[in-house]
Amino acid sequence: MSASHIDRRAEVVRLRAERPRSLTVRFSLVFFCALAVFAWVSGEIDAVDFLSKRRRANVERFLEQDVLPYPLRESVRTEGGGGTLELLWSWVAELWTDRGADAFWTTLWISTLAIVLAGVSAVILSAPAARTLMRTEPFARTPARGAGEWPWRICAEAVRFSLVGLRAIPEFVWAFLFLALFGPGAWPAILALAIHNAGILGRLNADTVENLDGGPLRALRSLGASRRQVFGLAILPLALSRFLLYFFYRFETCVREATVLGMLGIVSLGYWIQDARARQRYDEMVLFVVLGALLVLVADVLSQLARAALRRAR
Amino acid sequence: MLERRFIFERRGQIALLVLAAGALAFQRLGLDPRDLVPHAGGAQIAREFFGAALRPALTFEGALETSSGTFLGRVALALYRTVIFAAAAMGLAIVFGLGLGFVASSSWWSRERFGGRTVARRLSLRAIAMSVQAATRLFIALLRSVHELIWAVLFLAAFGLNTMSCVLALAIPYAGTLAKVYSEMLDEASDAAPGALRDLGASELLVFLCGRLPRAMPDMAAYTFYRFECAVRSSAVLGFFGYPTLGYYLKLSFENLDYREVWTYLYALFLLVVVFELWSSRLRNRFVA
Numbered sequence: 001m002s003a004s005h006i007d008r009r010a011e012v013v014r015l016r017a018e019r020p021r022s023l024t025v026r027f028s029l030v031f032f033c034a035l036a037v038f039a040w041v042s043g044e045i046d047a048v049d050f051l052s053k054r055r056r057a058n059v060e061r062f063l064e065q066d067v068l069p070y071p072l073r074e075s076v077r078t079e080g081g082g083g084t085l086e087l088l089w090s091w092v093a094e095l096w097t098d099r100g101a102d103a104f105w106t107t108l109w110i111s112t113l114a115i116v117l118a119g120v121s122a123v124i125l126s127a128p129a130a131r132t133l134m135r136t137e138p139f140a141r142t143p144a145r146g147a148g149e150w151p152w153r154i155c156a157e158a159v160r161f162s163l164v165g166l167r168a169i170p171e172f173v174w175a176f177l178f179l180a181l182f183g184p185g186a187w188p189a190i191l192a193l194a195i196h197n198a199g200i201l202g203r204l205n206a207d208t209v210e211n212l213d214g215g216p217l218r219a220l221r222s223l224g225a226s227r228r229q230v231f232g233l234a235i236l237p238l239a240l241s242r243f244l245l246y247f248f249y250r251f252e253t254c255v256r257e258a259t260v261l262g263m264l265g266i267v268s269l270g271y272w273i274q275d276a277r278a279r280q281r282y283d284e285m286v287l288f289v290v291l292g293a294l295l296v297l298v299a300d301v302l303s304q305l306a307r308a309a310l311r312r313a314r
Numbered sequence: 315m316l317e318r319r320f321i322f323e324r325r326g327q328i329a330l331l332v333l334a335a336g337a338l339a340f341q342r343l344g345l346d347p348r349d350l351v352p353h354a355g356g357a358q359i360a361r362e363f364f365g366a367a368l369r370p371a372l373t374f375e376g377a378l379e380t381s382s383g384t385f386l387g388r389v390a391l392a393l394y395r396t397v398i399f400a401a402a403a404m405g406l407a408i409v410f411g412l413g414l415g416f417v418a419s420s421s422w423w424s425r426e427r428f429g430g431r432t433v434a435r436r437l438s439l440r441a442i443a444m445s446v447q448a449a450t451r452l453f454i455a456l457l458r459s460v461h462e463l464i465w466a467v468l469f470l471a472a473f474g475l476n477t478m479s480c481v482l483a484l485a486i487p488y489a490g491t492l493a494k495v496y497s498e499m500l501d502e503a504s505d506a507a508p509g510a511l512r513d514l515g516a517s518e519l520l521v522f523l524c525g526r527l528p529r530a531m532p533d534m535a536a537y538t539f540y541r542f543e544c545a546v547r548s549s550a551v552l553g554f555f556g557y558p559t560l561g562y563y564l565k566l567s568f569e570n571l572d573y574r575e576v577w578t579y580l581y582a583l584f585l586l587v588v589v590f591e592l593w594s595s596r597l598r599n600r601f602v603a
Contacts, residue, residue, distance in 0.1 A: 028597055036405030039398045050478035062472040109339040116336030168587035169580060172551040181356045186343050241325050260463045273467060282471055293459040306328065313324035
């Protein structure tokens with residue numbers, strides 16, 4: 001082995017020893033690997049029962065009979081084929097005109113209104129949640145210290161804390177609570193989705209504002225602009241692309257969730273999924289599940305198109 | 315002047331379009347803002363419910379409670395199960411998300427790796443690579459497009475109530491989401507390190523695993539952690555369908571009108587999520603630094 005080869009080897013060993021390491025990262029990795037392994041052996045998860053004979057028989061019945069669309073099942077029993085495709089199509093068409101179309105559009109409108117409400121409130125909330133704006137001297141290069149800073153700081157942290165509260169509670173739980181307060185209708189779902197997403201978008205928007213380049217904002221401020229003017233004339237135009245990117249990213253999730261909230265009794269797609277399940281019409285249930293999946297795919301494409309347009313506009 | 319420029323800009327138009335869509339939705343749903351004032355019964359519930367916010371229960375509220383153990387013990391058990399189900403599901407989702415994410419990324423099917431020497435060979439290999447990748451992406455989209463609660467309902471119908479079906483219901487859409495994001499992060503990672511390895515003569519598999527993967531790893535880990543937090547929330551909600559997580563007990567308490575118990579569960583969930591958020595933001599700082 002040549003000397004240079006050994007040198008290089010020593011260099012590699014030295015580089016490896018000096019690579020950045022963090023106790024936090026290591027501990028987290030070990031902890032979560034251990035947690036995932038422990039979860040499987042904790043005895044809380046019935047993997048054995050899941051594969052038992054009884055379960056398998058259940059699944060077989062479900063797949064071979066229950067989810068077969070009604071006209072198919074009938075024709076299999078009577079003669080076996082013959083005009084089944086037509087029957088199948090009319091079955092789908094009837095369910096679509098009867099309930100599907102209405103629920104499909106309701107789901108889409110609920111999620112649209114909810115995400116717009118969330119987006120608007122998140123833009124408004126991003127101002128008091130931005131720590132760089134909430135100072136006696138906003139966007140100053142060296143933040144001032146002193147007793148005067150405390151009210152501003154407390155205010156910003158309080159807004160951020162309540163945003164955590166909004167997003168920590170899942171939409172489904174919000175909707176469940178609101179349903180008892182407002183009674184059935186679209187409002188509980190809209191409010192639940194809007195509140196949860198306002199918590200998420202508010203935080204993302206506030207982080208965006210904090211990460212903005214301070215130069216133009218300082219300049220405007222030194223010309224005597226008020227905080228509100230700085231926000232409306234400089235922050236909003238500078239951050240709007242980012243705000244909209246986050247908005248469309250959440251829109252997709254919002255549609256997914258709106259489908260599900262129907263299971264609580266709001267007439268979106270989930271309502272008919274739950275209804276078909278209660279009546280044990282599993283063929284209808286699967287059809288509505290597929291319809292919901294289609295809606296999510298449509299929203300996915302819409303949001304990707306919008307985000308692509310935004311990236312080009314920047 | 316500024317307003318006029320704003321309106322003629324693309325993003326200004328998109329913003330206005332969004333607001334118009336919101337107005338249209340409001341009109342199509344036939345909503346009445348007056349319905350937001352709770353009806354008489356609702357107002358009564360609201361008063362009692364929000365009145366209990368500052369006095370979360372520390373012991374069982376219901377007179378009919380016969381179960382052994384303390385209330386706080388039950389809250390702890392609910393939290394424990396919520397985390398356990400989320401962890402088990404994330405374990406599965408990460409394994410399958412990584413596998414699917416590799417196959418769905420463009421860098422896995424790199425030209426250098428699936429090139430071939432002759433034109434015919436190159437074309438056929440490219441065609442195979444593209445179709446496998448497209449099929450994987452479609453499969454991932456299908457996994458993602460059905461919500462975890464709907465998977466849970468489907469599994470309930472097919473298997474009956476079983477905790478394993480709860481874990482699977484969570485793991486399937488999460489594997490899809492992780493796979494999609496992993497593949498995007500792998501493709502967006504810088505080309506410098508893989509290129510350098512390739513110039514040194516490393517095999518293409520090594521270029522991917524030792525050049526590209528480590529570059530994308532910090533982002534992937536941070537995102538995984540964020541999804542873990544989402545999984546904890548979803549796992550709590552799955553309780554509403556009869557699985558023994560937090561949502562099950564929350565629903566029970568709400569239906570028994572034990573609002574102070576409901577608030578304890580809400581605060582517990584809040585605390586759990588805050589702990590995860592603080593932890594993950596600390597991790598992100600480490601990764602970036």
